[in-house]
Amino acid sequence: MRVRTSARSHVGQRREVNQDAYGVEQPGAATLLIVCDGMGGHLAGEVASTLAVDTISASFRPEADPDEALRTAFTAANDRVYGEGHGSMGTTAVAALLLHNQLYVANVGDSRAYLVREGQITQISHDHSFVSDQVAAGLMTPDEARASNVRNIITRALGHSAEVAVDLFSHDLRPGDTVLLSTDGMHGLITDAEIAEIASMFPPEQAAQQLVDRANERGGIDNITVVIAQVDQLDEPVPATPAAAPGASEAPAAPPAPTERPLSRLGLTLAALTLVLLVGVGGLLWAAPGGAHAPAVAPTAPAPTPAIPSPTVSVTPAIPDR
Numbered sequence: 001m002r003v004r005t006s007a008r009s010h011v012g013q014r015r016e017v018n019q020d021a022y023g024v025e026q027p028g029a030a031t032l033l034i035v036c037d038g039m040g041g042h043l044a045g046e047v048a049s050t051l052a053v054d055t056i057s058a059s060f061r062p063e064a065d066p067d068e069a070l071r072t073a074f075t076a077a078n079d080r081v082y083g084e085g086h087g088s089m090g091t092t093a094v095a096a097l098l099l100h101n102q103l104y105v106a107n108v109g110d111s112r113a114y115l116v117r118e119g120q121i122t123q124i125s126h127d128h129s130f131v132s133d134q135v136a137a138g139l140m141t142p143d144e145a146r147a148s149n150v151r152n153i154i155t156r157a158l159g160h161s162a163e164v165a166v167d168l169f170s171h172d173l174r175p176g177d178t179v180l181l182s183t184d185g186m187h188g189l190i191t192d193a194e195i196a197e198i199a200s201m202f203p204p205e206q207a208a209q210q211l212v213d214r215a216n217e218r219g220g221i222d223n224i225t226v227v228i229a230q231v232d233q234l235d236e237p238v239p240a241t242p243a244a245a246p247g248a249s250e251a252p253a254a255p256p257a258p259t260e261r262p263l264s265r266l267g268l269t270l271a272a273l274t275l276v277l278l279v280g281v282g283g284l285l286w287a288a289p290g291g292a293h294a295p296a297v298a299p300t301a302p303a304p305t306p307a308i309p310s311p312t313v314s315v316t317p318a319i320p321d322r
């Protein structure tokens with residue numbers, strides 16, 4: 001596939017340290033996008049997000065099954081962050097793999113993966129957060145969740161515990177599609193409709209910058225990170241392999257079975273004459289006195305068998321605010 005990418009990250013208007021981290025890799029025919037939003041006191045969040053991006057990138061194996069490759073990379077990142085902090089630091093993580101005309105997404109936490117197609121936006125990932133659970137239960141609207149003072153409470157993160165559950169998603173890709181990853185410092189201030197409009201209107205470089213600028217204009221209350229990939233061309237379909245021609249070593253096809261031909265008119269005539277002669281000679285032998293054979297007696301016809309009548313047939317615990 002031919003894919004264009006761009007990324008922007010900004011500390012925002014209220015934070016002193018940018019605890020977001022991102023990566024854009026193109027191993028072989030694949031394009032791998034990663035976004036992480038760290039949490040923890042005294043630079044621990046910055047360390048956690050950087051460790052996660054580096055480990056996911058280094059552990060990813062493009063030749064493996066895509067889902068398994070993403071799961072393995074996320075598990076390795078969790079092991080490393082947890083090993084460094086023993087639960088005192090953590091990070092969200094979302095990754096998008098574009099490979100062979102397919103999109104594969106893995107996520108833990110509330111950083112998001114979107115697909116924008118023909119002006120319409122779809123959130124591919126699922127937020128692991130308190131407000132997301134409230135929205136899913138019908139106890140809160142999306143607008144209320146966006147404005148809630150507990151919107152930063154997440155229920156799953158890399159590095160929080162020794163084991164982590166990774167959500168996996170997949171989706172087909174088409175020419176013109178835009179894949180967008182973001183931290184909540186962006187999508188917490190900009191609606192999905194606005195994201196779709198900007199991603200559809202501008203190329204990746206300008207779209208990423210426009211989204212960061214708009215989030216800052218609305219207060220920039222958190223670190224802001226956006227990574228975008230636009231699909232310009234898909235891989236060509238692999239043609240079907242033609243059937244091999246039969247080789248010399250192969251046995252030739254068996255000839256069709258001969259069909260029975262009808263006797264000719266002459267053959268029928270000769271057969272009839274032969275039958276007449278045989279009957280005549282046989283009659284003379286039977287009629288001769290003292291013959292060796294007694295006259296044939298016609299057999300008695302058997303009594304008819306009475307007809308038999310036919311039978312009738314019936315028809316997960318919350319993680320502290322970062």
